[in-house]
Amino acid sequence: MKLPHPLLGLRPVSEFIYLGDASLIQRPAGQDPSQLGDDATIDAFHDYVYLRDNPAGVHRELWFHEQGDRSWLVVTRNTVTHEITGCELARDVATAHHHARERQ
Amino acid sequence: MRYNVWQVLKQGLTGHKGWQPAFRNPEPKPAYDIVIVGGGGHGLATAWYLASVHGITNVAVLEKGWLGSGNIGRNTTIIRSNYLLPDNEPFYELSLKLWEGLEQDINYNAMVSQRGxxxxxxxxxxxxxxxxxxxxxxxxxxxxxxxxxxxxxxxxxxxxxxxxxxxxxxxxxxxxAGTVRHDAVAWGFARAADTRGIDVIQNCEVTGIRRHPNVSGSPVTGVDTSRGFIAAAKVAVCVAGNSGRVMAMAGRRLPIxxxxxxxxxxxxxxxxxxxxxxxxxxxxxxxxxxxxxxxxxxxxxxxxxxxxxxxxxxxxxxxxxxxxxxxxxxxxxxxxxxxxxxxxxMDGSPFIDKTDIPGLYFNGGWCYGGFKATPGSGFCYAHLLATDTPHEFATGYRLDRFRSGHPIDERGAGAQPNLH
The missing domain is CATH 3.30.9.10 (D-Amino Acid Oxidase, subunit A, domain 2)
Structure with missing residues (x-):
């Protein structure tokens, strides 16, 4: 398996470390001290830290290029066939999430 | 037919013409008390202990492929009980004790070999x-x-x-500790459950989990399968690597x-x-x-x-x-x-628990250590299905243990599944 790094081209998977589902970028808010300890806040963090969609099929996931340029990537990969159909810098994905949240 | 040395001698002297299939290949009935989703080692063991310990035999085990096609035929056959944490060690020791008496219990040579x-x-x-x-x-x-x-x-x-x-x-x-002939475990449990009247149904893939829309709590009513709808008061999911897919049919996400x-x-x-x-x-x-x-x-x-x-x-x-x-x-x-x-x-430990949906039960999260747990898992899952209370050695294996702050993390790696 090779990952199509957006800056460095095809790189072997052994250079990378896997973290998990790309939704881990979207950490819930809840830093407001008045909400700490609320069931809703705890539920949101529990779901964020522990629960996964774990799909059989297309999966967006975080990889870290440890033996390379040390960038975080969001890779779109099929978990049944291992086919890779997308690879973006996680920074760009996170920035897009941030802008989308600000527009709301 | 009970397997024993006299049968071997008799069949040997008569040209081995009298052996019968080890288990039936039944058509699914319209309804069962309990449907076990997944005919792997854990599902078949659950069926056997439901029959032999609890006397519950109106049970079907649904397997999407053939017996032994999943992890029960793919593992490296090791059994052991060398864990540290109090939520794990007594459970795995129960399982090892069941291995020690398994062949007499199910009348099947599983080649249990305690070689350490x-x-x-x-x-x-x-x-x-x-x-x-x-x-x-x-x-x-x-x-x-x-x-x-x-x-x-x-x-x-x-x-x-x-x-x-x-x-x-x-x-x-x-x-x-030791090793066991892994697919003989599937065949042995299937044969033993079959002799008590449990239907082991191969090539029957579950495609949906139906729930009652008009009853409070919306309990399960059965499963849609590749061979039609099968009604059941209790649906026991036990599908190892496919846990996420099957529980998604009931709209549930898992810590897996x-x-x-x-x-x-x-x-x-x-x-x-x-x-x-x-x-x-x-x-x-x-x-x-x-x-x-x-x-x-x-x-x-x-x-x-x-x-x-x-x-x-x-x-x-x-x-x-x-x-x-x-x-x-x-x-x-x-x-x-x-x-x-x-x-x-998320903590390297399994689940044997009820879900929040009435009548839906879940057994999974065994990571790469499920084979050794096969009889213990079946024993405790059968106890849960029959009595609606967790077995005393499986009280830690709850689905809400992360929410309540009671993970069972042998390795201390945290919520990072690929490190366990």
Whole structure:
């Protein structure tokens, strides 16, 4: 398996470390001290830290290029066939999430 | 037909013409008291203990493929009870005790062979940790012996004790551990459950979980399958690597990721490995099958996968671990490799629990250690299904344990499934 790094081209998977589902970028808010300890806040963090969609099929996931340029990537990969159909810098994905949240 | 020595003699003298199929191949009935989704080792064991311990026989086991096509026929056949934490160790010891009496219980030769397991330690701190784990094992009645370097050398003269990078400082030996012929476990449990009237239905894939829309709590009413709707008061999910897919049919997310683990077997050799040897520093473990092949493996590949096959970097990594531990393995030819789906949980420990949906039960999250748990898991799952209360040795295996702050994290790796 090779990952199509957006800056460095095809790189072997052994250079990378896997973290998990790309939704881990979207950490819930809840830093407001008045909400700490609320069931809703705890539920949101529990779901964020522990629960996964774990799909059989297309999966967006975080990889870290440890033996390379040390960038975080969001890779779109099929978990049944291992086919890779997308690879973006996680920074760009996170920035897009941030802008989308600000527009709301 | 009961299997015994007289049958073997009689059939031998009559040309082996009287043997019958080990179990029926029934059509699904319209309704059952309990439908077990998944005819792997755990599902079939659950069916057997429902019948033999609780007297519940209006049960179907639904298997999407053929018996032995999943992890029960893909694992590396190791049984052991050498855990540390109090939520785990008594459970795995229960399972090992059930293995010890299994063949008499189900009247089937599963080739249970208690040849022992040796976990190697590579630092003084690890020797101390193994002493502590050994004490936990003794508290649960599992036994265990701490070996020094000389003890390891005597047991396994072929290991590289003086490795410069990972010297072997000692090991934890559990003599009652061993190996079992894995697909015989599926066939044996299926045959035993079948003799009590339980329907083991192969080539029957569950495609949906139906719920009652107009009753409070919306309890399950049955499952849609590739062979039509089957009604059931209780649906017991037990599908290992496919847990995420099946529970998604009920709209539930799980604290589980599916990963692929590879295993390997060499050409057949004369007896050379006395039991099971695990080499934590090199992520490598090995045993020798009764046919003589060296059966070995290492880490999971490390990324979500439903492919039942792995990638080459891990093959290289496992081979390096083997060469580092026992250089003589370089003389053996690798015969086959394959992959299986692991339901890796967020703390490396399993679940045997009710869900929030009335009538829907879940058993899964066994990571890469489910085979040794097969009889214990079936025993405790059957207890839960029959009594609606967790078995006393499985009270920690709850689905809400992360929410309530009671994870069972043997490795201390946190919510990172590929590190467990």
């Amino acid at each position: 397991i040796l976990n190697l330690a590579h630092s003084d701190a690890q020797v101390d940790a193994f002493a502590r784990r050994g004490n936990a094992m003794h508290l649960a009645g599992a036994g265990g012996t701490l070996l020094d370097t000389a003890g390891v050398r005597k047991l396994c003269p072929f290991v590289n004790v003086d490795s410069a990078r990972f010297p072997i400082k000692g090991g934890l030996w559990q003599a009652r 990721e599916s990963h692929v683990l590879q295993a390997f077997v060499s050409e057949g050799l004369k007896p050379t490995i006395p039991g099971v040897v695990t080499y934590g520093a090199g992520h490598f473990y090995i045993s020798q099958s009764d046919k003589g092949g060296l059966v070995y493996g290492g880490d999971i590949d490390g990324y979500n996968s439903y492919a039942q096959r792995g990638n080459l970097p891990l093959v290289e990594d496992v081979a390096e671990g083997g060469m580092s531990l026992m250089p003589m393995i370089g003389r053996a030819k690798l015969l086959r490799s394959w992959g299986g789906l692991m339901d890796m949980s």
